[in-house]
Amino acid sequence: AFRWEKDITLDLNAHYINYSLLLPYQCEVYVNVYTQPVGTAQQQMYATLLVNPFIPIPNNGNLITYSKPEFQFGAGTLYVWGLMGHTHKYGRSYKVWKRLASGQKGELIYDASCPLGIPGCPTQFFDYQHIPLRYWEPLMPINWNTGIIHEASWVNEGPESVAFGPTSDDEMMVLIAFYTLAPVTVDTEEPAETAQQVLTSPNPTNGAIRITVPGVAEVRRFGLFDLTGRQLLSRNDIPSNAFELDLGLLPNGIYVFNADGRTGKIVVEH
Known part of the structure; x- marks a missing residue:
């Protein structure tokens, strides 16, 4: 646990990057702070x-x-x-x-x-x-x-x-x-199962890119978005877990995809 001094102020510095020259990027941050009596933590962080x-x-x-x-x-x-x-x-x-x-x-x-x-x-x-x-x-x-x-x-x-x-x-x-200040560790619990990361190659790409979603036989819904949240591409009911896209018409930048709930980013560099 970190020591929380009396009357301490939490200075929360959140970073956001807005690539749009026209649209505002509204964000909110919420933090939960859980406390315990002084001296009861196994170690001080x-x-x-x-x-x-x-x-x-x-x-x-x-x-x-x-x-x-x-x-x-x-x-x-x-x-x-x-x-x-x-x-x-x-x-x-x-x-x-x-x-x-x-x-x-x-x-x-x-x-x-x-x-x-x-x-x-x-x-x-x-x-x-x-x-x-x-x-x-x-x-x-x-x-x-x-x-x-x-x-x-x-x-x-x-x-x-x-x-x-x-x-x-x-x-x-x-x-x-x-x-x-001491070599003391505490026990942690790992999730029983973690979804495998979506594979993208090549990434960065100048056009063609191959998407592979491990552990599934098909992809029911795939979407590609710019950093303002605008959807640029949508494909449904892809009969395989691997498919190719041609992004050659997109301008240079960073794009976010969602493949049946698994997210990642694609960098386009011409």
């Missing part, structure tokens, strides 16, 4: 933001990379259960290494271009809107006397140079870390 505010990024179309070490002399061991990077639209990569005593990069422990943030994936794809949160079970010990090194990269092809800032036209380099 901590969260921190590790920020690098010094990231000038010129609009020259080149890959710009910044690294920042995070450590504290004389500190003990932290037990990390989650890491997640954060950039804005020009982001191309976010990685974290354990830092060696020499100050150099050691083991690569987080790669936002890989599913679940786990390094070593054969095909990398960085999506700044859906950067993965990597979990560790059991918790990963990190000697904070040597700490970590986090590194992000950007390609600014916009109209002007950018720097760190809060708007969607600015950029960020923020690493969110979740940890405890």
Whole structure:
């Protein structure tokens, strides 16, 4: 459990991206907070933001990379259960290494271009809107006397140079870390059955794309939507769990699909 101090205020920062130049994007967020008496939790959880505010990024179309070490002399061991990077639209990569005593990069422990943030994936794809949160079970010990090194990269092809800032036209380099001070874990229950992810290939695509819905013999309803929620394509009673679409007439962008309740995204890049 996280410690909830007396008279504390929850600052909820929700991010939404509206690609429409004409339509408003109305959103609501609801949060349930469950409490228990102080001292009854098996462990106290901590969260921190590790920020690098010094990231000038010129609009020259080149890959710009910044690294920042995070450590504290004389500190003990932290037990990390989650890491997640954060950039804005020009982001191309976010990685974290354990830092060696020499100050150099050691083991690569987080790669936002890989599913679940786990390094070593054969095909990398960085999506700044859906950067993965990597979990560790059991918790990963990190000697904070040597700490970590986090590194992000950007390609600014916009109209002007950018720097760190809060708007969607600015950029960020923020690493969110979740940890405890003791290597104590609690039991969790996994769902008995999880629907398999819909497969899309190639994705990004410049036109033709193959959709495969695992575990079924047919697809009763498929819909494709833009990010304003407007339906662009609908197919019903597809007699197979695999089919192809031609999206060559769609403009570049991100699209959302729903295949019998299973959702995902398709990126069109011509």
